[in-house]
Amino acid sequence: MAFWRQYRRNVAAVIGLAILLVVVVMAVSAPLLYPGDPWDMAGKPFIWPFQSWKFPLGTDRLGRDVAACIFHGARVSLLIGLVATLVAVVVGIVVGAFAGFYGGKVDDVLMRLTEIFQTIPSFIFIFVVVAVFTPTVPIIVLAIAIVSWPQLARLVRGEFIALRGRDFIQGCIAIGMSDLRIIFFQALPNALAPVIVTASVTVALAILAESGLAFLGLGDPNVMSWGTIIGAGRAVLRQAWYLTAIPGVAILLTVLALNLIGDGLNDALNPRLRGRR
Amino acid sequence: MYRVIRIVRRRLLQMIPVVLGIVVFNFALLHLAPGDAVDVMAGEAGASNAEYVAQLRQQYGLDKPLPVQLGNYLWHVVQLDLGYSYRHNRPVLGLILERLPATLSLMLTALSLSILLGVGLGVLAAWRVRTATDTVISIFALLSYATPTFWIGLMFILLFGVTLGWLPTTGMESVGAGYKGLDRVVDIGRHMLLPAVTLALFYMAIYTRLMRASMLEVYGLDYVRTAQAKGLAGGKIAFKHVLRNALLPVVTVAGLQVGSLLGGSVLVETVFGWPGLGRLAYDAVFQRDFNTLLGILLLCSIVVVLANLVVDMLYAVLDPRIEYQ
Amino acid sequence: MSAILEVRDLRTEFRSEAGTAQAVDGISLLVGRGETLALVGESGCGKSMTGLSLLRIVPKPYGHIVGGEIRLDGRDLLKLPEAAMRQVRGNEVAMIFQEPMTSLNPVFTIGNQIVEAIQTHRDVGKAEARRLTVELLDQVGIPDAGRRLDDYPHRLSGGMRQRAMIAMAISCKPKLLIADEPTTALDVTVQAQILALLRRLQDELEMGMILITHDLAVVAETASRVAVMYAGRIVENGTVREVLRHPRHPYTQGLLQATPHARKAGGTRRKLAEITGLVPSLYDMPPGCAFAPRCPKAQAVCRSTVPTLAVGGGNVACHFPG
Numbered sequence: 001m002a003f004w005r006q007y008r009r010n011v012a013a014v015i016g017l018a019i020l021l022v023v024v025v026m027a028v029s030a031p032l033l034y035p036g037d038p039w040d041m042a043g044k045p046f047i048w049p050f051q052s053w054k055f056p057l058g059t060d061r062l063g064r065d066v067a068a069c070i071f072h073g074a075r076v077s078l079l080i081g082l083v084a085t086l087v088a089v090v091v092g093i094v095v096g097a098f099a100g101f102y103g104g105k106v107d108d109v110l111m112r113l114t115e116i117f118q119t120i121p122s123f124i125f126i127f128v129v130v131a132v133f134t135p136t137v138p139i140i141v142l143a144i145a146i147v148s149w150p151q152l153a154r155l156v157r158g159e160f161i162a163l164r165g166r167d168f169i170q171g172c173i174a175i176g177m178s179d180l181r182i183i184f185f186q187a188l189p190n191a192l193a194p195v196i197v198t199a200s201v202t203v204a205l206a207i208l209a210e211s212g213l214a215f216l217g218l219g220d221p222n223v224m225s226w227g228t229i230i231g232a233g234r235a236v237l238r239q240a241w242y243l244t245a246i247p248g249v250a251i252l253l254t255v256l257a258l259n260l261i262g263d264g265l266n267d268a269l270n271p272r273l274r275g276r277r
Numbered sequence: 278m279y280r281v282i283r284i285v286r287r288r289l290l291q292m293i294p295v296v297l298g299i300v301v302f303n304f305a306l307l308h309l310a311p312g313d314a315v316d317v318m319a320g321e322a323g324a325s326n327a328e329y330v331a332q333l334r335q336q337y338g339l340d341k342p343l344p345v346q347l348g349n350y351l352w353h354v355v356q357l358d359l360g361y362s363y364r365h366n367r368p369v370l371g372l373i374l375e376r377l378p379a380t381l382s383l384m385l386t387a388l389s390l391s392i393l394l395g396v397g398l399g400v401l402a403a404w405r406v407r408t409a410t411d412t413v414i415s416i417f418a419l420l421s422y423a424t425p426t427f428w429i430g431l432m433f434i435l436l437f438g439v440t441l442g443w444l445p446t447t448g449m450e451s452v453g454a455g456y457k458g459l460d461r462v463v464d465i466g467r468h469m470l471l472p473a474v475t476l477a478l479f480y481m482a483i484y485t486r487l488m489r490a491s492m493l494e495v496y497g498l499d500y501v502r503t504a505q506a507k508g509l510a511g512g513k514i515a516f517k518h519v520l521r522n523a524l525l526p527v528v529t530v531a532g533l534q535v536g537s538l539l540g541g542s543v544l545v546e547t548v549f550g551w552p553g554l555g556r557l558a559y560d561a562v563f564q565r566d567f568n569t570l571l572g573i574l575l576l577c578s579i580v581v582v583l584a585n586l587v588v589d590m591l592y593a594v595l596d597p598r599i600e601y602q
Numbered sequence: 603m604s605a606i607l608e609v610r611d612l613r614t615e616f617r618s619e620a621g622t623a624q625a626v627d628g629i630s631l632l633v634g635r636g637e638t639l640a641l642v643g644e645s646g647c648g649k650s651m652t653g654l655s656l657l658r659i660v661p662k663p664y665g666h667i668v669g670g671e672i673r674l675d676g677r678d679l680l681k682l683p684e685a686a687m688r689q690v691r692g693n694e695v696a697m698i699f700q701e702p703m704t705s706l707n708p709v710f711t712i713g714n715q716i717v718e719a720i721q722t723h724r725d726v727g728k729a730e731a732r733r734l735t736v737e738l739l740d741q742v743g744i745p746d747a748g749r750r751l752d753d754y755p756h757r758l759s760g761g762m763r764q765r766a767m768i769a770m771a772i773s774c775k776p777k778l779l780i781a782d783e784p785t786t787a788l789d790v791t792v793q794a795q796i797l798a799l800l801r802r803l804q805d806e807l808e809m810g811m812i813l814i815t816h817d818l819a820v821v822a823e824t825a826s827r828v829a830v831m832y833a834g835r836i837v838e839n840g841t842v843r844e845v846l847r848h849p850r851h852p853y854t855q856g857l858l859q860a861t862p863h864a865r866k867a868g869g870t871r872r873k874l875a876e877i878t879g880l881v882p883s884l885y886d887m888p889p890g891c892a893f894a895p896r897c898p899k900a901q902a903v904c905r906s907t908v909p910t911l912a913v914g915g916g917n918v919a920c921h922f923p924g
Contacts, residue, residue, distance in 0.1 A: 116298035118533070119585070121577045123540025124558065128574050131562040132310040208425055212544050215427050216559060230428055234548075241435050248428035256423035407663070497661070499704040505659040507719045507770070508691035517718075518707050597754040598708055 006268035013264020019257035027074040034068035038224045049242050060243050061236050070250055073226040080141055081207040085199050087145035092152025097183050100160025114150045122147035130218045137220045144206045155198055159191035193269040197262055204258035211251050226251050281593045288589050292582050299578045303571050304350045359572035364564045369572035380553030384538050386473040391480035399488025422482035426541050430475040430548040444471055447550040472549040476541050484527050491523040532588030536581040606777050606810045607633040612670035614655045623884035625651040627834035633810040640813045640825035648834040649814045653780045657691050693723040696771035700783035702763035706755040713751035716770045723774045738769040761792035775807055782814040797824055830854050833892035838918045850923040853893045
């Protein structure tokens with residue numbers, strides 16, 4: 001496949017993909033490898049990593065299995081990152097496509113709206129929304145999506161403004177194709193490449209935002225998140241720093257992987273930029 | 278100069294709807310919240326007396342139709358009345374203004390650090406493109422961009438505070454030490470170092486990558502070839518002709534990130550016990566002090582709007598083409 | 603005729619992941635004092651790279667000058683240390699480019715950029731340099747020069763910007779001016795003005811000039827001698843009269859046929875429609891004559907042996923010249 005051949009040339013991007021695959025496997029296998037609630041006490045507290053076969057990553061101060069927490073945390077991080085990005089992409093595409101395709105007043109109104117959402121400090125917004133409502137996974141996803149769509153909308157708008165002038169779109173207009181059909185079936189496929197690239201970075205930022213939220217104690221209390229583990233481990237930073245370090249490394253690697261994939265996609269999907277980096 | 282003033286005036290006009298939109302948005306959030314301010318107040322006053330609650334509702338106009346309430350809210354905001362914090366027993370505005378300097382100083386320090394380091398590293402990487410230096414810088418930037426801010430803060434505390442004991446890890450100054458003058462500045466500086474670096478790293482990574490790409494792009498442009506053909510030395514070309522143009526995207530992005538930086542400071546202030554807005558917001562969440570929380574959101578949004586204005590001015594000064602775009 | 607520039611067997615390579623390309627493949631040129639040599643060819647034939655090589659500003663890190671001599675008044679520029687070479691650029695040899703829109707730095711005024719050129723090579727104060735700049739702008743026909751000085755490039759039209767570029771180029775009275783497609787990006791009427799300006803300045807300053815162009819009409823109007831380039835090599839050279847009247851290389855013949863006889867508006871940029879086939883990739887050159895794959899007269903020897911060209915007037919690198 002031509003795309004994969006291009007992608008493969010970026011070694012870092014392949015490494016990123018490998019890391020992400022590991023995280024996905026962790027997320028998928030969590031209920032099989034660690035059935036039961038990761039919040040439950042599994043052994044003695046404060047077992048350090050690599051001390052016990054049963055707890056390769058040790059246990060926390062309540063005797064919870066850190067490995068189980070990390071595996072289950074992968075599910076939450078990926079789920080929230082992906083779903084929030086998906087929502088943001090859909091909203092961003094709709095707003096950006098209409099603004100770019102129609103221009104004029106529609107564009108003015110939609111872009112002013114976008115500007116409002118871009119001006120509000122995003123993390124503070126997420127923080128306030130989740131605090132005002134209840135910290136549940138859907139609310140967290142929604143809050144992250146609300147701050148993530150403006151960037152995608154601007155991107156899509158730019159693409160659509162460029163596409164609008166192209167002959168094939170003018171042709172579609174000339175033969176009387178409906179606007180919605182042109183927007184979603186003719187123009188959109190041509191604007192997707194940069195959206196996909198940006199989306200991979202959006203997932204990374206969403207994961208960072210969720211972990212920050214969970215760290216502050218505003219994660220969904222019913223699910224295990226990497227940020228939650230760090231928040232809990234913080235109190236015992238001096239005695240058991242591994243409780244903070246391990247989930248942090250997990251976040252770091254996942255976010256790094258997504259960014260590397262974004263770079264790789266960019267190289268593979270935007271041939272005109274290739275070789276510049 | 279007249280050109281810059283004209284641009285600023287136009288920007289100010291464009292900002293009015295944005296600020297209005299944010300205020301309305303804030304109002305909506307307040308009303309979508311489960312329970313209203315009176316429930317909270319009543320709860321805090323320890324009164325579950327229905328009559329008292331109804332009286333409070335009337336007093337605050339909460340029994341009026343929504344548009345009237347919105348009008349009231351807008352009127353209050355225009356008068357800079359952000360409501361009252363029953364937790365702290367004082368107006369929210371005063372509470373916020375008291376904490377704002379700590380946050381702004383942390384934020385500006387982090388911003389300056391990130392721009393200085395990011396631009397420096399980006400220039401160096403572009404200068405030594407495709408060498409080991411470039412690779413090391415790129416990897417450092419990639420890692421910094423992927424590291425959760427609060428986590429690197431905790432790791433710094435562990436390393437520099439707990440293990441090495443070089444730097445203080447909490448608060449803004451040594452309480453009770455009674456430092457004066459320069460000693461106090463040094464003391465605050467020592468307290469600020471870790472949180473500022475923590476907050477700066479993520480943004481530094483962005484500016485490094487941006488600056489590197491931007492330098493490389495500008496180096497390929499026609500006017501750089503013209504500068505070479507004039508007989509200018511490499512250093513003069515880099516610092517006069519390339520750097521200034523390459524800085525433009527950094528200025529734009531830095532402006533877009535003021536809001537994000539404020540959000541980052543919530544996390545960093547929590548980690549380092551920095552007595553700023555972030556800390557106030559964190560406490561407000563757990564005290565369910567919504568007036569304070571929404572006041573912070575609104576004020577931070579306004580800080581972002583003002584920062585954007587400053588950036589626009591800076592951009593107009595740096596790029597003479599701007600009014601034609 | 604005393605030559606101010608004598609180029610011998612100049613070779614410039616482009617090295618990248620895709621391989622090595624001979625962008626300039628053994629070129630020899632002569633430019634006399636006050637003379638105009640036109641360097642003609644299609645885009646990608648290496649003519650611009652030749653111009654950049656003469657100033658040693660081929661784009662890094664890919665471009666490398668790998669051999670030859672560039673003698674300016676007898677001195678080999680390729681042997682000069684970089685610092686001495688900087689004293690040559692803009693001072694003894696100046697260059698102007700195709701795109702006046704992008705060749706000036708957008709964030710500095712015209713005056714600032716010309717003053718910079720003067721002060722790089724002349725020990726004069728700011729005020730004196732500004733005064734000289736006004737004179738130069740006046741000399742290249744920019745009206746109201748005293749005020750245009752403090753304008754940013756985006757305020758000027760394409761023609762005015764090219765004039766400003768020319769003012770910058772002649773600011774140190776160079777012996778040689780390299781003009782790389784100086785009129786290609788301009789309107790037809792402005793093209794004629796700029797060419798007339800270049801001819802006038804050349805007389806006034808007694809400069810040699812290398813005019814790089816793809817446009818034979820411009821050659822006929824401006825140059826006295828012409829060298830035709832194809833795929834990094836010179837395939838024919840001679841006086842403009844000889845070459846345009848009696849082209850001997852099949853490529854030159856094709857070029858002439860593709861050029862409209864009358865210059866109509868917008869017609870001057872017409873490309874080589876009548877030569878079939880494509881310019882060979884510089885990364886993948888045929889073993890013999892580079893033009894052989896497109897040449898109507900090609901024989902077996904053309905596909906195996908590179909035809910050579912001796913330095914001198916009126917030569918042609920072809921096994922079967924017409």
